[in-house]
Amino acid sequence: MxxxxxxxxxxxxxxxxxYDPNLPFSRIIPDEEERKWFFQNVCTHEWNLEQDRGRTWEEAEALAIAEHPEQAENIRAFRKYWHEMVPxxxxxxxxxxxxxxxxxxxxxxxxxxxxxxxxxxxxxxxxxxxxxxxxxxxxxxxxxxxxxxxxxxxxxxxxxxxxxxxxxxxxxxxxxxxxxxxxxxxxxxxxxxxxxxxxxxxxx
CATH class of the missing domain: 3.40.50.1000 (HAD superfamily/HAD-like)
Incomplete structure (x- = not known):
C-alpha cells in the first residue's frame, strides 16, 4: 500500500x-525545413536546457553566435520573443x-x-x-x-x-x-x- x-x-x-518555441519562430523563420534545421543545430533543446541549469542568456547567445554568426538575429530572437512561446x-x-x-x-x-x-x-x-x-x-x-x-x-x-x-x-x-x-x-x-x-x- x-x-x-x-x-x-x-x-x-x-x-x-x-510551451512551444515554434510559435514565434514560424514567423521569424517561415521556411519549415530551415526552422527545423535551426532548432536541431543552433538553438537546440540542449542549448536551451543550459539556461534552465543557470547559464545566462547573454552567455548562451554569445556561444551560439560565435558558432553561427550568420544566425545572430535568430539566436537573439529566442529570448526576445520567449513570451510568445507560452501563449x-x-x-x-x-x-x-x-x-x-x-x-x-x-x-x-x-x-x-x-x-x-x-x-x-x-x-x-x-x-x-x-x-x-x-x-x-x-x-x-x-x-x-x-x-x-x-x-x-x-x-x-x-x-x-x-x-x-x-x-x-x-x-x-x-x-x-x-x-x-x-x-x-x-x-x-x-x-x-x-x-x-x-x-x-x-x-x-
Missing part, C-alpha cells in the same frame, strides 16, 4: 502552461491545482526553467504565485531528472518523499522523482491527472 499523499508537486511547462495556461490543470490549494492541500512546484523567464512567467500567469513555493532549476544550478533537485526540493520545503507525489509531462523526470523516493505520475491530460490523483488517494 502506497503511503498517504501529504504533498503534491507540479511541474509547470506543458502541465500548467503551454496560454492549461485551464483544467490549473483548476485542479487551485482546487487542491483551496481544499488545504500542500502544493509546491518543481520546474526546469531559466531564472529570468520564470520571473516573466509569474507576471503572465499569476496562478504560479499560489502554491506554497517553487524550486526553479535556473536559480539553483540543478535540473531534472537529477535526483539532487528532488532531494533539495524535499529538504527546502520539508516534504516526506514517500508522502509526496510529483506530476510531470516528461517521463525521465517522473522516473527521477521515483528514484528520489517520491511517488510520481506522468501528465498527458487533465482528465488523466485527476484520475491519477484520485487513484493515489487524493480527493478532488
Amino acid at each position: 502506497a503511503a498517504k499523499i501529504d504533498h503534491i508537486v507540479f511541474d509547470i511547462g506543458k502541465v500548467l502552461i503551454h 496560454h495556461a492549461y485551464d483544467e490543470s490549473v483548476a485542479i491545482m487551485e482546487q487542491l490549494i483551496d481544499s488545504g492541500r500542500d502544493v509546491t512546484m518543481l520546474t526546469n526553467f531559466a531564472a529570468d523567464t520564470f520571473v516573466d512567467a509569474r507576471k503572465i500567469f499569476p496562478f504560479l504565485n499560489r502554491p506554497r513555493g517553487v524550486t526553479v532549476s535556473g536559480e539553483i544550478g540543478l535540473i531534472k531528472p537529477d535526483v539532487a533537485i528532488y532531494e533539495k526540493h524535499a529538504r527546502d520545503f520539508g516534504l516526506n518523499p514517500e508522502a509526496s507525489i510529483f506530476i510531470d509531462d516528461t517521463l525521465v523526470n517522473v522516473e527521477g522523482a521515483k528514484a528520489a523516493g517520491w511517488q510520481a505520475v506522468h501528465f498527458t491530460d487533465p482528465a488523466k491527472l485527476r484520475a491519477d490523483l484520485i487513484a493515489h488517494g487524493v480527493e478532488l
